Amino acid sequence: MKSNDFDVIVIGGGHAGVEAAAAAARLGASTALVTFDLDKIGVMSCNPAIGGVGKGHLVREIDALDGIMGRAIDQAGIQFRVLNASKGPAVRGPRAQADRKLYRVAVQRLLAEQSNLSCLAGEVVGLILKERGPATSDTVRYANGVLERQSVAGVVLADGQRLRAKSVVLTTGTFLGGTIHVGAEVEAAGRVGEAASQNLARFLRSLDLPIGRLKTGTPARLNGKTINWSQLEMQAADENPLPFSYLTDRIRVPQIACGITYTNPHTHKIIQNNKHLSAIYSGQIASKGPRYCPSIEDKVTRFADKDRHQVFLEPEGLDVDTVYPNGISTSLPRDVQLAYIRSIVGLEQVEIEEYGYAVEYDYIDPRALNDDLSLKACQGLFLAGQINGTTGYEEAGGQGLLAGANAALLAEGLARRFTLARHESYIGVMIDDLITRGAPEPYRMFTSRAEFRLSLRPDNADQRLTAKAVALGLASETRCRAWSAKAAALQDARHFCESQRLTPQAWQALGFETKLDGQRRSIADMASVETHSIAQLKQALPALECYDDAILEQIKIDALYAGYIKRQTSDIRILESEAKIKLPPDFPYSEVGSLSGEELELLTSIRPQNLSQASRIPGVTPHALIAIMRHLKRA
Amino acid sequence: MSEQRATIAALASGAGRAGVAVIRLSGPQAWNAVAALVKGRLPAPRTAVLRALHHPDSGALLDEALLLLFEEQRSFTGEAVAEIQCHGSPLIVDEILDCLEALPDVRAAKAGEFSRRALLNGKMSVLEVEALGALLEAQTPWQKESASRARVTGQEVMVRGWRTRMLQMLADVEASIDFADEDLSELAAQPWMPVLAELLGELRASLRASHWLEQHRGGLLCVIAGQPNVGKSSLINNLVGRDVALVHDSAGTTRDAIEATMVVAGVPLTLVDTAGLRRDVGAVETMGVERARALWQQADIRVCAIKPGQDVLPDADLVVETFGAAQERQTQESEAQERQNRDAPGLSETQIQRPWLQIDNMTGLGLDGLRAALEQRVRARIQSQGLAQALTSQRQNRLAQDCLLVLEGIDRDTPIELQALHLTQGINALSLLLGDYDVEEMLDALFENFCIGK
Incomplete structure (x- = not known):
């Protein structure tokens, strides 16, 4: 038997693939990243920005698990801005516009520095699959007809070369069966000018997986020299740019401003008059796009009462003229794109460098996945990113990291998996949503998806996750050292702030307003009041001087939400206890009785791993859960 | 075979001797079980047919009974159902049930099990099950009314309406958080605040009405107050038509509140005659006077009984001037009206217009007027409660109260992420109320108050 070429092979060099490959390599697995073009690793296909509300939370979590994205954007961000800065810390969204080139270079450098990792150029056209023995009556048949008896053993390249590996991570992005639409023009491609993975798509379709089509879009790219900036409102970066990575001490990249302009009734008229020529409206594209990142055709149709839509003009780099007009993605024909863009203030003379397009691609219904992102029907095959129905770099990165880590654990022969629960992280919320609810439209992260939002904050991602990464062996030595120093400092300061308690009179004497109710209050209690600044506390209590401001x-911040978070502990307990009730893959739902036809079909096709997952499948009622529990008890 | 699929049987009508008794079966074997007792063919579904019932083993005649069958999905429980309407002798009922329960896959139903199956099979909502429980327990017309199918639909619409508005508010709140980079300036002014105020008003009104229902499970309270020896006890005896109060000519005979119940406009009305209110109270009477004051405050209808010329309690709903044998009925209607106006110079017009009745305790003259006045007061009292908004069970009230509490925690200055948390908690409480999701304990608690066969 031929020995393995690698432990883990990652297919794709986008944001999911990069995190997957780096995570597997950090865990010590010998890893190969296979992609069409090595120079395109880390390319930002759509908007040149990382983060935002919800998405910024994800980047912080990726960084807390020692991933690539946070460190890369800190080396490439040219406009750092915290969104929702005036709102509470749980919903603040760190965001940065990137210099595309700096970002790609930073990603490639970080990968080059990673041991155990090789990047290979090539097209994967198929997977080497092993039958896990003949089908028996015990073989689980999923509702889609797939039998759970295959496992992956490697990949086949276009030149016929076979690379063997114990596990494979698929991160195909928009390339899997990718089709680009500009007006009536159709082209098979993953990005403009880049070939799509048609062969791999054909191969996967032959596996009888639940495959669907989704679409996304991107706007035209403008020549910044032809924009009349003097007419535009400008938005500057934050005065003190806040880094994404817990390892970055400060941002050294020069910061720039971006322009803001608006569409107008004339723009909308041009679009309305030509809507029938848009690939989306002509019926050429039938697949679903994201509601929350609509094309401009969608916006003027669905929000017909709005007479303007905001457009951010974001320079794509420090030394390039290309500008990304954020907010007007489109699949209209080229002449219409030019006409409506030139109807916008500041863009009257603008020249288009590259036209906008819509892209359709294959995705696999993520309900076919386990919570470690492995396919239920095929051992050793992991999926991450847009192939699972998500949209966005950050969503892709978070999945990639988790899939890569699990691919490495499996390759090592360990039974252990790296999973994250809904109360621990946004990554956990996202994966749980995907595997229980599917992705009827491209899935984007929102803070409102996280029921434990007050505890899942961008500021405390390291407190939530880095210890896990350290314990698993997923964190580099640098990360381990930095975290243990910070954890010790936090523990020290927290102990002091919680144990030092003063009477209301004493606090008043120090200049802090407080109720005279005889209750002694700790420094942490007083700090939880928004108006009591750290500087003020330090001035009143010199003993605090020895603690770092940060x-x-x-x-x-921890004290601010402490009361609310405490009240959510019973919800977390329910979640955890239901997750402990495992449902074996061959659980005989048909014998439970009292399940509706719809419930029976949902449960047998999705086959949730535990009762907690089952409870979140839309259409499965509490009564069904009770019946399942009774059946388990009797068995 | 799973527990859920067992066929259950029980007496569905009241226990004890009756003209007819109804035995109900539900489950896959319901029809077969009946067939085991019948020699001829089973009737077509939904068609009542008279059949002789025989013991399946001995062949002995048990009874002659009407049989009624319902198909799966088209029955109370959603399962196949059979009803046997036999003669209402406990002996016959027991014999038939014994025969049925001896059949394989048939067993006696547990308390509330039929309704429970109806709920699990989607034939009834949680609100409908609770209303059914309330209906079977109802003592007053408004309890019966509030448990009616139309009212339950109304409650469900009301609660769903609250929840829909809260979801819309939450959507706006979440949009202002998650779409910080979009142009959503219209949300900065928190346009959901007026909706919140409206919701708080509706929740409070509903809880007030529900609380009133809860407090008046047994009917309304009518307190009759007045100086000692004005004849309050005689008045009650006359109204109720029997001697419930000890009556004596000397002042202060009644030392404690005494009660009698009559039905007015279909409503049980408890009449309480308080111990007389006097200034120079003896030690024995002190307690009585205290209680009299408390009862007066609590009363739904306050009747002030006086002798001609005595003062009137200002917050009485009715004033009754009583005459005994020793006194001539001297006062004319117009004089009485004049005196009333003099008595109460500071009172509003509506209060002045309270009925002023005259009753002869010896002959009962004027009692019909008092009865009519009580009936009018009872109806007015019920109408003023807004009972259409009331919820039916303590469980529903507790969850509506939870929802109110979290909504009360929101104001303009509440950080937006905490507004979202409060709204989410409120929505969850209403979802539980509607039974959209719940736990086994809730089901158990719900059904343990049910009697067998329902």
């Missing part, structure tokens, strides 16, 4: 700020 550490004390963290304690202040």
Whole structure:
């Protein structure tokens, strides 16, 4: 038997593939990243920005698990801005516009520095699959007809070369069966000028997986020299740019401003008059696009009462003229694109460098996945990113990291998996949503998806996750050292701030307004009041001088929500206890009785791993859960 | 075979001797079980047919009974159902049930099990099950009314309406959080605040009405107050038509509140005659006077009984001037009206217009007027409660109260992410109320108050 070429092979060099490959390699697995063009690794296909509300949370989590994205954007961000800065810390969204080239270079450098990792150029056209023995009566048949008796053993390249590996991570992005539409023009491609993975798509379709089509779009790219900037409102970066990575001490990249302009009734008229020529409206594209990142055709149709839509003009780099007009993605024909863009203030003379397009691609219904992102029907095959129905770099990165880590654990022969629960992380919320609800439209992260939003904050991602990464062996030595120093400092300061308690009179004497109710209050209690600044506390209590401001700020934020978070612990207990009730893959739902036909079909096709997952499948009622539990008890 | 699929049987009508008794079966074997007792063919579904019932083993005649069958999905429980309407002798009922329960896959139903199956099979909503429980327990017309199918539909519409508005508010709140980079300036002014105020008003009104229902499970309370020896006890005896109060000529005979119940406009009305209110109270009477004051405050209808010329309690709903044998009925209607106006110079017009009745306790003259006045007061009292908004069970009230509490925690200055948390908690409480999701304990608690056969 031929020995393996690699432990883990990752297909794709986008944001999911990069995190997957780096995570597997960090865990010590010998890893190969296979992609069409090595120079395109880390390319930002759509908007040149990382983060935002919800998405910024994900980047912080990726970084807390020692991923690539946070460190790369810190080396490439040219406009750092915290969204929702005036709102509470749980919903603040760190965001940065990137210099495309700097970002790609930073990603490639970080991968080059990673041991155990090789990047190979090539097209994967198929997977080497092993039958896990003949089908028996025990073989689980999923509702889609797939039998759980295959496992993956490697990949086949276009030149016929076979690379063997114990596990494979598929991160095909928009390339799997990718089709680009500009007006009536159709072209098979993953990005403009880049070939799509048609062969791999054909291969996967032959496996009888639940495959669907989704679409996304991108706007035209403008020549910044032809924009009349003097007419535009400008938005500057934050004065003190806040890094994404817990390892970055400060941002060294020069910061720039971007322009803001608006569409107008004339723009809308041009679009309305030509809507029938758009690939989306002509019926050429039938697949679903994201509701929350609509094309401009969608916007003027669905929000007909709005007489303008905001457009951010985001320079794509420090030394290039290309500008990304954020907010007007489109699949209209080229002449219409030019006409409506030139109807916008500041863009009257603009020249288009590259036209906008819509792209359709294959995705696999993520309900076919386990919570470690492995396919239920095929051992050793992991999926991450847009192939699972998500949209966005950050969503892709978070999945890639988790899939890569699990691919490595499997390759090592360990039974252990790296999974994250809904109360621990946004990554956990996302994966749980995907595997229980599917992705009827491209899935984007929102903070409102996280029921434990107050505890899942961008500021405390390291407190939530880095210890897990360290324990698993997923964190580099640098990360381990930095975290243990910070954890010690936090513990020290927290102990002091929680144990030092003063009477209301004493606090008043120090200049802090407080109720005279005889209740002694700790420093943490007082810090939880928004108006009590750390500087003020330090001035009143010189003993605090020995603690770092950033550490004390963290304690202040933790204290702010402490009461609310405590009240959610019973919800977390329910979640955890239901997750402990495992449902074996061959659980005989048909014998439960009292399940409706719809419930029976949902449960047998999705086959949730535990009762907690089952409870979140839309259409499965509490009564069904009770019946399943009774059946389990009797068995 | 799973527990759920067992066929259950029980007496569905009241226990004890009756003209007819109804035995109900539900489950896959319901029809077969009946067939085991019948020699001829089974009737077509939904068609009542008279058949002789025989013991399946001995062949002995048990009874002659009407049989009624319902198909799966088209029955109370959603399962196949059979009803046997036999003669209402406990002996016959027991014999038939014994025969049925001896059959394989048939067993006696547990308390509430029929309704429970109806709920699990989607034939009834949680609100409908609770209303059914309330209906079977109802003592007053408004309890019966509030448990009616139309009212339950109304409650469901009301609660769903609250939840829909809260979801819409939450959608706006979440949009202002998650779409920070979009142009959503219209949300900065928190346009959901007026909706919140409206919701708070509706929730409070509903809870007030529900609380009133809860407090008046047994009917309304009518307190009759007045100086000692004005003849309050005689008045009650006359109204109720029997001697419930000890009556004596000397002042202060009644030392404690005494009660009698009559039905007015279909409503049980408890009449309480308080111990007389006097200034120079003896030690024995002190307690009585205290209680009299408390009862007066609590009363739904306050009747002030006086002798001609005595003062009137200002917040009485009715004033009754009583005459005994020793007194001539001297006062004319116009004089009485004049005196009333003099008595109460500071009172509003509506209060002044309270009925002023005259009753002869010896002959009962004027009692019909008092009865009519009580009936009018009872109806007015019920109408003013807004009972259409009331919820039916303590469980529903507790969850509506939870929802109100979290909504009360929101104001303009509440950080937006905490507004979202409060709204989510409120929506969850209403979802539980509607039974959209719940736990086994809730089901158990729900059904344990049910009697067998329902």
